[in-house]
Amino acid sequence: MPAANVVKLPDNASFDQGASLGVPAITAHRALTVTEGGPQRLAPGAFSGRIVMVAGGAGAVGHAAIQLARWAGATVIATVSGPEKAALATAAGADHVVNYREGDPVAQIRAIAGDGVDQILEVAFAPNVKLDQAVIKNHGTIAIYGDNGGDVAPLDLGVNAALNTRLQFLLLYTVGEDALATATADITAALRDGALPVGPEHGLPLHRFPLAESARAHAAVQNNAIGKVLIDVAAFKSPVRPER
Ligand SMILES: NC(=O)c1ccc[n+]([C@@H]2O[C@H](COP(=O)([O-])OP(=O)(O)OC[C@H]3O[C@@H](n4cnc5c(N)ncnc54)[C@H](OP(=O)(O)O)[C@@H]3O)[C@@H](O)[C@H]2O)c1
Structure with missing residues (x-):
């Protein structure tokens, strides 16, 4: 491991946390902080009043995203595929959990976020593009970090133009040293605050x-x-x- 990529764990953090959070938490941090007009750093209160939708909230990145967004004061909606994953996303701290495979997820999300969600962290853009377009707020950002379910997505140009949607792709290996340094600083602060617990009781x-x-x-x-x-x-x- 290059020394520049090694981060000292705060004294209150366990090795289990250290082993679990490197890539997922940094990915979640980047995806949370690339929104148009949104906060570029995570800290308590930074996301007050913002609604963040985490697609696949029971995944490793989704788990870190829920915890970091809640630590920063956001209201978090997580989407999941079933009850077991709903329980995990809730244990991670999601305020609302929506099963994207059942019923009318757009209506459920709109019932929570009448004006739409401010930002979406997307693990499966191709299958979810229609859902995302239907719930994103005007000037909202969709941060795309995963290609689960396919890597070609049909974008509705008219809908996205009218919504002034911002699509932000990301890959940790090429995102750059500044973004990684910012992420590790904020994640270390979240660890010090005890905001990133792991284990089944915490949704991971x-x-x-x-x-x-x-x-x-x-x-x-x-x-x-x-x-x-x-x-x-x-x-x-x-x-x-x-x-x-
Ligand atoms: N860009 C980057 O730098 C970066 C960094 C880290 C990871 N990744 C990529 O991100 C992906 C996730 O990584 P991970 O470690 O979080 O994996 P993981 O723990 O396996 O979680 C993946 C999650 O994706 C969810 N999912 C699959 N299809 C979905 C859909 N159509 N809608 C909503 N959720 C869906 C699954 O939840 P359900 O079963 O509930 O659907 C699952 O919980 C991987 O493809 C990984 O390669 C990219």
């Missing part, structure tokens, strides 16, 4: 494997384990470098 189940069973850990990821897959390396001793 942890699946642990010993280092010797790393292959099973990878299989769990490939099989779409819900939550985070962690490998315990405590028993691992690195080889001693021989004296010259």
